[in-house]
Amino acid sequence: MKDLNVGCQTFTWEMLGERFTGGPDDLLKVIADGGYAGIEITDTMIGRYADRPAEFATALRSAGLTLVSFAFGSKSGFTLMESIGADLETAKRWIDFAAAFPGALVSMGSATVVSDGPRDDKFAIAAEVYNKAGELGRKAGVDIAVHPSSHHNTLLFDRADYDRIFRLIDPSLVGWVPDT
Known part of the structure; x- marks a missing residue:
């Protein structure tokens, strides 16, 4: 059987609204600690990295994660x-x-x-x-x-x-x- 890499979507935390007091680095830590290989993050949750893809790439690498998808709505x-x-x-x-x-x-x-x-x-x-x-x-x-x-x-x-x-x-x- 081929290895299955599983990613995590950040909408779970987004649905908490103002009750979620963390930021994108907190999400990366929790998702990596959960054993996930990748992440789908939203425009709402990207936070300070919104205009800094290179910095986000560094944070992902540090957490051992891959960006699988970027989600947004309107x-x-x-x-x-x-x-x-x-x-x-x-x-x-x-x-x-x-x-x-x-x-x-x-x-x-x-x-x-x-x-x-x-x-x-x-x-x-x-x-x-x-x-x-x-x-x-x-x-x-x-x-x-x-x-x-x-x-x-x-x-x-x-x-x-x-x-x-x-x-x-x-x-x-x-x-x-x-x-x-």
């Missing part, structure tokens, strides 16, 4: 036409960050309804953002994936919605990251 839910430009700028920022970590991918959060309007339009906007982010990732050599989920205000209620968004996403540009 207050637009990736469903607002007027936010496409800003969402893509954010995607580029994190793609550039992840590019410093060979093999790391960027995981984009699930499409979320944050405004009134036709659902059809929201699917089209989300797919446009995901596909354009996929193009940015391809240029930078970073894989892009969508992490769909059925949470509060989700655009994705059921199997038909999941099938719909994935029909609109170019699989040569954007992959899928399920919950594990």
